[in-house]
Amino acid sequence: MTTIAHISDLHFGVAVPSVVEGLARHLIEHPPSLLVVSGDLTQRARAGQFAEARKFLDRFPWPRLVIPGNHDVPLYDVVRRFSSPLGRYREQIQEELNPLFQNDEVLVAGVNTARSLTWKSGRISHAQMDQLAKRLAQGGARLKVVVTHHPFIPSPLSPKAGIDLGRAAQALTILEQHKVDLLLAGHLHHGYAGDTRTHFASATRSIISVQAGTAVSRRVRREPNAFNWITVQPDTLLIQMLAWDGRGFQPAKRTRYRKRDGAWLPEPA
């Protein structure tokens, strides 16, 4: 069994100190196998904001897989935005933009979807798809997980809004070929999960896409600060959302999927 603490959209710069402390406290009391951070570590990609994010991450001794989000590319500093969009991220958080984690049970591949040109929208390049295919091919029987900042499925609150991820359908064919089971993302500041087949008519494989809310920032939209605690087993995915109640992170929405005849089916959690 592998446990993943999936946090997203920290937005240091507009992070609420009491929630930051609450999250650190909760994580230290409940150590995961892996900490996944699905982007938007900062609000404006400033050096001081990355320093705060790095200091926060360094409080935890477990393996971590971190990818950037669109807010980690400068928006108003146009020179830096185009000359070195993720320069500060690479200097202060980590050099690798498409990180990889594996243990005996899972292979987790991060894909950087943040771009300078289409600042808010994400994209996956052909080179990234090639790299991803090679990595997934080496996964063997392990359960395969792909992490992006931009989600592959829209929020159930605005299903017609579409998604903000260029070449998603093309990338999905690679995820299907290489038997990916789980996608993790953020960006919309809304925690929800669903099967990618509900959005892509052409999809042939059941792949569960799990989004995390904003962990610690005051940029909350429809729900309080939240993150996901995900328990991964070969035939079961348990997604426990933990939401801030003003004093601590408490269990909130819980979704369990069980694999039957190759499809992930929701069942009472």
Ligand SMILES: [Fe+2]
């Ligand atoms: Fe965000």
Ligand SMILES: [Fe+2]
């Ligand atoms: Fe974002």
